[in-house]
Amino acid sequence: MARIFICAKQGTPAPVSFHFIAVVNGCVFAIEAKRPLFEPRTRVVALGEDENIGGHIEQVEHSALNRPQSAAAQIITLATMTSFAEQLLKRNEAYLEKGHRAIPLFTDLGFTPKKMIFSCIDARVNPIALLGLTDADEAVIVRTASGTPARNLNDIAAIDNLTTITELIVLKHTDCGATYMTEDQIRAHIRTHNADIDGQVLKDYAVGTTHDIVERTRQDVELIKSSPIVRKELRETVSGLLFDITTGKLTRIV
């Protein structure tokens, strides 16, 4: 549900039709209304998407400034806007129509060896694309804020137990969001929105912020190397790589 305020200069003749663009839930919607301006039940459609994705105008409120038949202030309420999750379910229907090939079960694959890559959650940095990964690489990608393995050392032991991991990679990137904030700033944000939070929980909170991404890469590699729960031989396989988002070059730090 989204409320949008639309205003035109008082006294302006009502247009025959009105095209309007709105951004709701990160999606761009096109709204086209016939005279007189917007009407309830006017359909809104996500631009560039399936026509079934969208919603409708639920309610039109005229402001005190409005005059009959004039283009003046209106507030429209967009109802049943499709969430991103619902769009993904819709896209999956299209995916299924193209034909899905069953993914082999672990028992069919014989629990084959895997590589494991820790990468940042930053949407600009897609490890599959920038590393040219293929299915043959059998890489498990764990994406965390700043790409730190600090909170996922348990995952290494679990997957290693299942498939026997052969190599670990810590992948960092330039202009990482983790360099734009401090742990204290995030703790303050948490406290602002959770006034009754336990002090120890807040004190223990850390996400891996840094002012030096190269140094942070070394620290995260060391974190794996010194982990008592990661298999000893596996600890020695870990590399730290840095991807420059401007030049596209990948550099080994460790």
Ligand SMILES: [Zn+2]
């Ligand atoms: Zn990042």
